[in-house]
Amino acid sequence: MSVEKTLLEHFSKIDFPIPDKGLTLLAISAEGQVLAQMGEEKKSNELQSLGALLAGVWQASEALKDFMSDEQEKDDLKLNFQNAHSGYLLLPPSEKNPKIIFAFIFENQTNPGKIKHIAGKIRDHFNSIEILKKENGEKEEFLFKNITEDEVDKLFSFAGI
């Protein structure tokens, strides 16, 4: 099963419905690829940018952590950027899923406390299961063997060049 399908299945198991307006939940790889989205749908090009920026913010924050001396305080850090109704919240990768960041992007929420509640549920759920298992041996083959100049040219002509 694809990572996306697995994630979506797990999202739907959370016993707190994710509304389809005002909240988008993203699972983002540590490298900035959006793996799955739920809630209010973002367009494909928005997803690319959100993935890059949120992973960038997260990576910078992780790097800043190295300047903190209290080891215990480093656990369970969240990243919050919000006013009374809108903003985003980032959950750190868990031990089981060290490569996945969960992001909650919300707007016009009368009760943003609710987002924290959902986030807590997501965190607990994904603390106990492992999503990105390496599929046995499948990954080591080259995907495009003997790619030709022609094929690459075609890729670039499609982009209007």
Next chain:
Amino acid sequence: MSFVNHNKKEVNCKIVYYGPGLGGKTTNIQYVYKKTSGDNKGNMIKLNTENERTLFFDFLPLELGEIRGYKTRFHLYTVPGQVFYEASRKLILRAVDGLIFVADSQLEKMEANIESLDGLEKNLTEQGYDISKIPLVFQWNKRDLPNVTPCEDLEKRLNKWGSPSYEAAAINGDGVFETLKEVSKLVLMNLKGGL
């Protein structure tokens, strides 16, 4: 790290423009952005200072159509070239699939090029990459200027691995797509995640 989604038949690859400050990295992807049309055009993100120097990174997602049934998407990043942004450069290099080293051809920039390339080599090693194995293309930029180092000298001083190299004047778009196409090809050839 390239990301292959077999269900959706998509591949995503990360390409990083690296090189000394003011060498023309942002100018490169700005030109790509300008020349990309319609559906292929993603949003370009620039995280820069007031005077247009890159502060964290530039980002441009590029949809390139299909190859052997797979929708191909490249994520282009530039690093900030100024020396004191080393920590940010390390972050941007994570999970990189291919590199374009944009060298500033101006005579007086040779030392800056060397210093930047040394940094690249070191940062890659730290992250477990081998610079001689990763898809890497050199771009000798600013060839439109009068006071430039001959390309043979740039090759000798910088291109220790015999990587492909292109002359460019990114400001006019010359060489920009040649460089990008070359690294794209190398990245796609290298792509693992077999069927």
